[in-house]
Amino acid sequence: MGEARIFEHAVRVPYAHVDKMGFVYYANYLVYFEMARAEMLRQAGVPYPSLEEKGVFLPVVESFCEYLKPAAYDDLLVTRLQCSRKGARLHIEYDTRRTVSGTRGPLAEPERIVNGYTDHVCLSRDGKVLKPITELLRLMDSDG
Amino acid sequence: MGEARIFEHAVRVPYAHVDKMGFVYYANYLVYFEMARAEMLRQAGVPYPSLEEKGVFLPVVESFCEYLKPAAYDDLLVTRLQCSRKGARLHIEYDTRRTVSGTRGPLAEPERIVNGYTDHVCLSRDGKVLKPITELLRLMDSDG
Amino acid sequence: MGEARIFEHAVRVPYAHVDKMGFVYYANYLVYFEMARAEMLRQAGVPYPSLEEKGVFLPVVESFCEYLKPAAYDDLLVTRLQCSRKGARLHIEYDTRRTVSGTRGPLAEPERIVNGYTDHVCLSRDGKVLKPITELLRLMDSDG
Amino acid sequence: MGEARIFEHAVRVPYAHVDKMGFVYYANYLVYFEMARAEMLRQAGVPYPSLEEKGVFLPVVESFCEYLKPAAYDDLLVTRLQCSRKGARLHIEYDTRRTVSGTRGPLAEPERIVNGYTDHVCLSRDGKVLKPITELLRLMDSDG
Numbered sequence: 001m002g003e004a005r006i007f008e009h010a011v012r013v014p015y016a017h018v019d020k021m022g023f024v025y026y027a028n029y030l031v032y033f034e035m036a037r038a039e040m041l042r043q044a045g046v047p048y049p050s051l052e053e054k055g056v057f058l059p060v061v062e063s064f065c066e067y068l069k070p071a072a073y074d075d076l077l078v079t080r081l082q083c084s085r086k087g088a089r090l091h092i093e094y095d096t097r098r099t100v101s102g103t104r105g106p107l108a109e110p111e112r113i114v115n116g117y118t119d120h121v122c123l124s125r126d127g128k129v130l131k132p133i134t135e136l137l138r139l140m141d142s143d144g
Numbered sequence: 145m146g147e148a149r150i151f152e153h154a155v156r157v158p159y160a161h162v163d164k165m166g167f168v169y170y171a172n173y174l175v176y177f178e179m180a181r182a183e184m185l186r187q188a189g190v191p192y193p194s195l196e197e198k199g200v201f202l203p204v205v206e207s208f209c210e211y212l213k214p215a216a217y218d219d220l221l222v223t224r225l226q227c228s229r230k231g232a233r234l235h236i237e238y239d240t241r242r243t244v245s246g247t248r249g250p251l252a253e254p255e256r257i258v259n260g261y262t263d264h265v266c267l268s269r270d271g272k273v274l275k276p277i278t279e280l281l282r283l284m285d286s287d288g
Numbered sequence: 289m290g291e292a293r294i295f296e297h298a299v300r301v302p303y304a305h306v307d308k309m310g311f312v313y314y315a316n317y318l319v320y321f322e323m324a325r326a327e328m329l330r331q332a333g334v335p336y337p338s339l340e341e342k343g344v345f346l347p348v349v350e351s352f353c354e355y356l357k358p359a360a361y362d363d364l365l366v367t368r369l370q371c372s373r374k375g376a377r378l379h380i381e382y383d384t385r386r387t388v389s390g391t392r393g394p395l396a397e398p399e400r401i402v403n404g405y406t407d408h409v410c411l412s413r414d415g416k417v418l419k420p421i422t423e424l425l426r427l428m429d430s431d432g
Numbered sequence: 433m434g435e436a437r438i439f440e441h442a443v444r445v446p447y448a449h450v451d452k453m454g455f456v457y458y459a460n461y462l463v464y465f466e467m468a469r470a471e472m473l474r475q476a477g478v479p480y481p482s483l484e485e486k487g488v489f490l491p492v493v494e495s496f497c498e499y500l501k502p503a504a505y506d507d508l509l510v511t512r513l514q515c516s517r518k519g520a521r522l523h524i525e526y527d528t529r530r531t532v533s534g535t536r537g538p539l540a541e542p543e544r545i546v547n548g549y550t551d552h553v554c555l556s557r558d559g560k561v562l563k564p565i566t567e568l569l570r571l572m573d574s575d576g
Contacts (some may be wrong), residue, residue, distance in 0.1 A: 178303055303487075318458060
C-alpha cells in the first residue's frame with residue numbers, strides 16, 4: 001500500500017481571466033488544472049515535454065468542474081491534485097481554494113472555490129492507446 | 145407538453161485555440177458552449193445583457209465535457225444545444241460536431257467531437273437564488 | 289497598378305473576452321485580427337492550412353494596437369483589413385468597428401474601437417526566410 | 433534624480449498558450465505583460481484592486497510587441513519592466529526572456545523572446561482623464 005501523494009500549485013488570478021461580473025471565467029479553471037498537472041508531472045520526474053519526446057501523449061478524455069464560489073481578480077488560488085487509476089485511465093482530482101483574497105488579503109481559512117477532475121489516456125503519436133509508463137503508474141497508484 | 149427546441153451555433157477554429165498537438169485545447173470547448181448559449185438566449189428573446197439589466201445572472205455551477213475526437217485548426221464546429229430543468233437549475237446539453245474540416249473540406253457525415261453539459265442557477269445581483277423568469281422556464285421546459 | 293482589396297470579418301464578443309470593467313480584454317483584439325487574417329487568406333485562395341502544408345509559415349514579427357474606445361459583451365465587431373508590402377514583410381492593417389451594440393442594438397454610425405497592424409515574414413518549416421509565394425505577393429501588392 | 437526601478441515577473445508557459453507550431457501564441461505576451469504589470473503595482477504598494485477601489489482605472493490605450501524568437505511549452509519566461517512618463521500617459525516597457533527551456537533546461541545566457549510596451553491613461557469610473565496619483569507618478573519618474 002502506497003502513501004498518498006498530493007501536489008499543489010498556486011496561481012494569482014490575472015485581469016485576463018476575470019469576466020464582467022468580476023469573477024474568474026469558468027473555462028479558466030481548466031487552464032489552472034493543466035498548470036497544476038504539468039507541475040505535478042515535473043515534480044514526479046516526468047515533465048510533459050519529456051513524455052512527448054518519448055512519444056507518449058496524455059490527452060484529456062473527460063473533464064468535470066463544480067463551481068462552489070466565485071474567485072476574483074488578484075486572488076491567490078491554490079490547486080491541490082491527486083491521481084488515481086480508473087481502468088486504463090489516469091484520473092486526476094483537483095481542489096482549488098482561495099488562500100489570499102485580492103481585496104481582503106490572506107485568509108485565516110482557505111475558501112473552496114472549485115473542485116473537479118480530468119481523465120486521461122496514454123496515446124502514442126499515431127493515436128494508439130498505450131499501457132501507462134512506470135512513472136505514471138506510480139502516480140496512479142500513489143493513493144492506494 | 146412542449147416541442148423540443150434545438151439551437152445551433154457554428155465556430156471556425158482559430159489558431160489561438162489550437163495546441164501544439166494541432167488540436168483544440170480542451171478549455172476552449174467551454175468557450176464554444178458559452179457562445180452557443182448566448183446565441184440561444186438571443187434567439188429565445190432574452191439576450192444575456194438584457195437579463196443582467198433586469199438583475200438576473202446565470203452563473204455556471206457545474207460543467208462536464210467528454211472529448212470524443214480532436215478538432216483541428218480551421219475546422220468548422222457546429223454546437224447543438226438543448227435545455228431542460230434539473231430541479232431549480234437550468235441544464236444545458238451540448239453536442240459539438242465537425243461539419244467542415246480545415247484540411248479535408250466539407251464532410252459528408254459530421255463527426256462528433258465533444259459533448260457535455262453546463263448547469264446554471266438564476267441569481268440576483270447580490271447572490272440570492274431567484275425563481276427562473278418566464279422566458280427561461282419556457283426554454284427549460286421546451287423538451288417535454 | 290492594382291485595385292485595393294479590403295476584407296471584412298465580424299465577431300460577436302463572447303463573455304469569455306470581457307474583463308471586469310465590462311470591456312473586451314486588450315489581448316483579444318489580436319485574436320480577432322488573426323481570425324480576420326485567416327478569413328482573408330481563405331478568400332484569397334490560400335487558406336492558412338494549405339500554406340502550412342506547402343511548408344510556408346507566416347509568423348507575426350510585430351504587432352501594434354491603438355485602443356480608441358472600449359467594446360462590450362455582445363457587441364458585434366467588424367474588422368476590415370488591408371495588406372501591403374513592407375520590405376520583405378507582409379504588413380496587414382486592421383480597423384475594428386462596432387456595428388451593433390449588445391445593449392443599444394444596431395448603430396446608425398459604426399464606432400471605431402481599435403486599429404492596429406501586424407507584420408509577418410514567410411518562413412520555411414526550418415525557419416529560413418522565404419520569398420513570398422505568388423498568392424501572397426498578390427495580396428501584398430493589392431493596394432498599389 | 434531617482435534610481436531606476438526594474439521589476440521582474442516569471443511565467444511557466446502552459447500548454448494552453450502554445451499553438452500548433454509549438455510556439456507561444458502571439459496574443460499571450462500581452463497577458464504576460466499584464467501579469468508583470470500587476471506584480472509591479474503590488475510591489476510598488478498600489479495593487480490594482482486598491483486603485484480601482486479608489487476609482488482609478490488604468491486602461492491600455494496602445495500596445496506594441498516585437499517578436500524576436502519563439503518561446504515553447506514549459507519554457508520559463510521572465511519579463512522585466514520599466515515605467516516612464518509619456519506626456520499624461522504611463523509608458524511601460526517590457527523585455528521578456530527565456531531563462532529555462534522546457535526541453536534544454538536552464539540557459540547559461542537568457543534568450544530575448546519579445547519586447548514591447550503598453551501605454552496607459554488614468555481614468556475615473558465615468559471615463560474622465562485623471563492626474564496620476566502620487567504612487568504612480570513615483571513609478572513614472574523612477575528612471576530619471
